[in-house]
Amino acid sequence: MHKPPGKPAITQISHDTDFLNAEWLASLSHELRNPLATIKGYTTLLMRHHGQLSSEEQYELLQSIASGSEQLSYVINMLQEIAEFEANLVPFRPHPIDASMLVHDVVMEMQRDDQPRAIADRAIQITVSELANEPEKRLILADQGLLRRLLFHLIENAHKFSPDPSPIQITITYFLPAPSNPLPEHLHADKEVLQQPLLELRIQDSGIGIPEEDLERIFERFQRVNLTLIREVNGLGLGLTLCKYIVALHHGLIWAESTLGANSTFHVLLPRHSQY
Numbered sequence: 001m002h003k004p005p006g007k008p009a010i011t012q013i014s015h016d017t018d019f020l021n022a023e024w025l026a027s028l029s030h031e032l033r034n035p036l037a038t039i040k041g042y043t044t045l046l047m048r049h050h051g052q053l054s055s056e057e058q059y060e061l062l063q064s065i066a067s068g069s070e071q072l073s074y075v076i077n078m079l080q081e082i083a084e085f086e087a088n089l090v091p092f093r094p095h096p097i098d099a100s101m102l103v104h105d106v107v108m109e110m111q112r113d114d115q116p117r118a119i120a121d122r123a124i125q126i127t128v129s130e131l132a133n134e135p136e137k138r139l140i141l142a143d144q145g146l147l148r149r150l151l152f153h154l155i156e157n158a159h160k161f162s163p164d165p166s167p168i169q170i171t172i173t174y175f176l177p178a179p180s181n182p183l184p185e186h187l188h189a190d191k192e193v194l195q196q197p198l199l200e201l202r203i204q205d206s207g208i209g210i211p212e213e214d215l216e217r218i219f220e221r222f223q224r225v226n227l228t229l230i231r232e233v234n235g236l237g238l239g240l241t242l243c244k245y246i247v248a249l250h251h252g253l254i255w256a257e258s259t260l261g262a263n264s265t266f267h268v269l270l271p272r273h274s275q276y
């Protein structure tokens with residue numbers, strides 16, 4: 001991705017640690033080594049037993065090689081994206097967007113059967129509170145492509161971390177910074193975001209939940225929590241970092257609340273299009 005001519009680079013992404021610290025490198029090599037081992041192992045098998053395997057057996061091995069390659073390119077693409085955000089190289093092209101239409105569109109796309117990460121059988125309920133009859137009030141100033149990435153990731157997480165077939169709830173509403181609607185303490189420094197009219201997107205699941213002490217940490221790079229419960233679930237611990245960067249570009253806020261073993265809710269605040 002290239003910086004668009006004349007556009008100011010983003011400035012609000014701060015780096016609390018060096019990009020290539022030791023812990024980060026250890027996690028990274030682990031994530032690269034696993035799919036690479038799959039590819040190498042099955043390729044060796046295919047070569048060693050060339051001519052002795054049935055075409056079904058060959059096909060199965062090739063499928064495993066393909067899935068290892070896919071995993072490898074997912075990791076590399078994700079790393080590249082994170083690096084581009086951190087180098088302020090991601091162009092930000094905000095336009096007025098109907099938040100409800102965007103959410104419906106993303107959900108429809110995710111639930112198509114032909115998607116590689118299809119969540120076609122999961123019920124996803126979308127509620128547009130108070131605003132249903134006034135489309136212009138659902139307008140946010142957002143970069144469509146980036147916001148789609150954010151929604152994809154949050155919905156996919158809600159699906160991945162909810163082993164039971166419970167529905168995912170998505171709510172689109174005004175955010176009123178009332179005492180009954182407080183920000184978590186770690187976001188108090190960013191309170192100036194609340195000076196503008198805001199729309200809130202809430203993505204709620206009834207899944208495994210997140211320990212309270214980890215609710216802030218999950219937005220940092222390579223942080224995966226609840227490890228005993230999520231061992232079988234694919235993931236890199238970079239998706240929420242990407243979400244945090246996307247929200248920062250929009251001058252919004254993102255946070256999670258959760259009851260361990262019961263549910264998680266991700267809140268995203270985005271500026272409304274100021275004309276309305």
Ligand code: ADP
Nearest residue numbers: 157158161218224225235236237238239240264
């Ligand atoms: P990934 O999903 O690739 O592991 P993320 O950065 O998206 O990485 O999430 C980081 C961690 O936060 C996850 O590994 C998981 O432990 C936790 N997490 C994220 N979303 C949820 C959710 N909806 N329910 C429970 N845990 C979650």
